[in-house]
Amino acid sequence: MDRVTADRLTLVSMVDHWFYLHEPTFIDAGQTCWFDHETNELCVDRGGDRVTRHGRARHAAWMCR
Helix, strand or coil: CCCEECCCCEEEEEECCCEEEEEEEEECCCCEEEEECCCCEEEEEEECCEEEEEEECCCHHHHHC
């Protein structure tokens, strides 16, 4: 996944149909996100030198029911 800049407020709970976040996160308009394959985390540049990292749900299978 390349870096993507949100064009509107977006609630993210899954990345590319295989990575389910432990907790959904909001990405505001103008914020940039990308997937860090080394740490298996969704990263969000919140501005002001602040980057948040969001990890995978331990048992993602429950989300497929």
